[in-house]
Amino acid sequence: MRLLADKLACVRGGRIIFENVSFTVAAGETLAVVGRNGAGKSSLLRLVAGLVPRSAGRLVLEGGSDLGIGEHVHYCGHADALKPALTVLENLAFWQSYLGDLWRDPLDALEMLAIEHLADMPTSYLSAGQKRRLALARLLVSRRPIWILDEPTAALDRSSQSVLAGLMQEHLNSGGLILAATHGDLGFEPARTLEMAV
Numbered sequence: 001m002r003l004l005a006d007k008l009a010c011v012r013g014g015r016i017i018f019e020n021v022s023f024t025v026a027a028g029e030t031l032a033v034v035g036r037n038g039a040g041k042s043s044l045l046r047l048v049a050g051l052v053p054r055s056a057g058r059l060v061l062e063g064g065s066d067l068g069i070g071e072h073v074h075y076c077g078h079a080d081a082l083k084p085a086l087t088v089l090e091n092l093a094f095w096q097s098y099l100g101d102l103w104r105d106p107l108d109a110l111e112m113l114a115i116e117h118l119a120d121m122p123t124s125y126l127s128a129g130q131k132r133r134l135a136l137a138r139l140l141v142s143r144r145p146i147w148i149l150d151e152p153t154a155a156l157d158r159s160s161q162s163v164l165a166g167l168m169q170e171h172l173n174s175g176g177l178i179l180a181a182t183h184g185d186l187g188f189e190p191a192r193t194l195e196m197a198v
Helices: 041-049 088-099 106-112 128-141 158-173
Strands: 002-012 015-026 030-034 056-062 073-076 146-150 177-181 192-195
Touching: 002 041, 015 030, 015 041, 015 056, 015 177, 015 192, 030 041, 041 073, 041 146, 041 177, 073 128, 088 106, 088 128, 106 128, 128 158, 158 177
Parallel strands: 030 177, 030 192, 073 146, 146 177
Antiparallel strands: 002 015, 002 056
């Protein structure tokens, strides 16, 4: 599988967020998207995930099924996309049902991210780091080959960052690919880096 972007552009509210962005990322590779705040990193990730429209350019997934790129993607952005009134386990079960392509049991995913003891707690009571780990657990309950992660280590302590790095490496080893916007260390060396300029 290979994701190819050619001269992508994003215009929002009449303002050019970025233009002429091209990259290639293949199975087993990570593309780290770096740059200053406001450079368009998050907008690029959302565009690739199909959440905002392309203003120009071409985006192609080679080696995928006939489904659109968005159907191959796990997107984990700044917002954790959790329902506060649901328990930790209910939130994860909802996402597994919604995303389909069942993979790991939700309790196993919670255990891998060291929050299984919070399974029956309302999500509204979680700390920022615990909410982030729950959001990342979505990656483990439904199999999707493309992980699009916006600042994935935000709000995580060092131990949780190490766990995430291991999960990302496991995903790459199984033929997945990762597109990640980051200001810091991902815990391993990315195959490529894309610098977004303001």
